[in-house]
Amino acid sequence: MPVPMLDLKRQYAPLHRELLEALGHVLETQQFILGEPVAAFEDAAAHHLGVSHAIGCASGTDALWLALASAGIGPGTAVLTTPFSFFASVSAILRAGARPLLADIDPATFNLNPAAVQTVLAGPDGNTVKAILPVHLYGQPADMVRFAGIAKTRSLKLVEDAAQAFGATSGRVAAGGLGDIAAFSFYPTKNLSAAGDAGMVTTNSPELAERARMLRQHGMRRRYHHDELGWNARMDGFQGAILKVKLKYIAEWNQARHTIARRYHALFHATGLAEAGPYPDKGIVLPHEVPGSKHVWHQYVIRIKRRDALRDFLAERKIGSEIFYPVPLHLQEALKSLGYGEGSFPEAERAAREVLALPIFPELRKDEQETVVAAIADFLS
Numbered sequence: 001m002p003v004p005m006l007d008l009k010r011q012y013a014p015l016h017r018e019l020l021e022a023l024g025h026v027l028e029t030q031q032f033i034l035g036e037p038v039a040a041f042e043d044a045a046a047h048h049l050g051v052s053h054a055i056g057c058a059s060g061t062d063a064l065w066l067a068l069a070s071a072g073i074g075p076g077t078a079v080l081t082t083p084f085s086f087f088a089s090v091s092a093i094l095r096a097g098a099r100p101l102l103a104d105i106d107p108a109t110f111n112l113n114p115a116a117v118q119t120v121l122a123g124p125d126g127n128t129v130k131a132i133l134p135v136h137l138y139g140q141p142a143d144m145v146r147f148a149g150i151a152k153t154r155s156l157k158l159v160e161d162a163a164q165a166f167g168a169t170s171g172r173v174a175a176g177g178l179g180d181i182a183a184f185s186f187y188p189t190k191n192l193s194a195a196g197d198a199g200m201v202t203t204n205s206p207e208l209a210e211r212a213r214m215l216r217q218h219g220m221r222r223r224y225h226h227d228e229l230g231w232n233a234r235m236d237g238f239q240g241a242i243l244k245v246k247l248k249y250i251a252e253w254n255q256a257r258h259t260i261a262r263r264y265h266a267l268f269h270a271t272g273l274a275e276a277g278p279y280p281d282k283g284i285v286l287p288h289e290v291p292g293s294k295h296v297w298h299q300y301v302i303r304i305k306r307r308d309a310l311r312d313f314l315a316e317r318k319i320g321s322e323i324f325y326p327v328p329l330h331l332q333e334a335l336k337s338l339g340y341g342e343g344s345f346p347e348a349e350r351a352a353r354e355v356l357a358l359p360i361f362p363e364l365r366k367d368e369q370e371t372v373v374a375a376i377a378d379f380l381s
């Protein structure tokens with residue numbers, strides 16, 4: 001039986017009437033850029049996440065750039081982040097005019113390691129750092145308690161890359177409210193997804209919110225009066241309308257992802273192939289969940305030694321899988337100028353060789369999961 005990595009049509013089927021109605025409303029009001037459909041989504045999203053301000057924008061990449069620029073990150077400053085993320089986590093820092101500094105990840109969670117961050121801060125470039133940018137990779141919050149402590153001690157801004165973590169929490173606080181300012185992506189494969197590109201900035205600071213709103217519209221506070229160099233980073237009305245509908249279901253969908261993750265855990269444990277980790281030996285290492293935080297299972301990522309061979313084996317059986325991410329950011333061609341090289345971040349490099357994301361989406365069926373696990377057991381037998 002083929003198993004897709006993601007099948008968005010299953011999400012669309014029960015919602016199509018509601019979504020078409022919402023799109024029809026945008027057509028009737030002709031509010032195609034920002035306007036009421038986006039404002040209504042922003043209000044609902046802020047309420048849902050328990051943050052004071054949500055600012056809709058054109059993509060997660062724009063959200064990161066807006067968050068950094070609003071927080072005063074620009075030329076002459078450095079931002080500390082992870083080498084194991086999507087490219088935008090670092091490219092947005094460069095786009096803001098600042099210098100990315102990287103620190104290695106925790107091999108159990110794949111998130112930025114606070115101890116590694118402390119080491120960089122204590123090093124020769126430490127004093128240039130003005131912000132820390134942890135990424136809640138795969139939907140699990142980074143160690144925000146530690147990062148908040150470090151940020152406070154050194155008066156740094158804490159900027160969350162929450163692109164993969166809508167609805168995740170640390171303690172009782174949702175991602176998006178765990179730092180000074182945060183960026184979300186609603187790229188179609190994300191757990192809360194638009195029908196195209198879209199993103200959002202969240203913050204509890206009225207000043208940062210006002211700056212982000214101004215910067216997303218070419219630095220305008222008053223129409224055609226440009227106070228600063230911003231950019232066109234506006235969300236369009238169709239995306240706002242779609243997202244407002246889908247927001248009603250996100251808690252349910254995240255719960256379904258949680259159930260699926262639990263079932264994968266149980267099925268893998270039953271095969272006897274699950275290993276303690278953080279590194280795989282003969283079997284597989286299952287994702288590690290940090291107590292006290294809520295993972296939203298944007299991805300279910302295992303570690304295995306013969307990862308590429310397993311991926312080919314699954315592909316032959318028409319079982320989807322994906323590698324997030326095969327090349328760590330410090331080894332990307334476009335980021336050579338950062339001055340890092342092979343061996344700079346051994347944990348990120350090892351993770352890039354061993355991680356494999358398995359199919360997970362709210363509508364994934366139990367028999368499909370059983371097929372995935374049985375295929376992996378076959379591969380290892």
Ligand SMILES: Cc1ncc(COP(=O)(O)O)c(C=O)c1O
Nearest residue numbers: 059060061086088163185186187
């Ligand atoms: C961790 C992370 N940061 C940033 C982004 C950028 O978001 P977008 O693709 O919406 O620009 C993504 C999504 O691809 C992401 O996964």
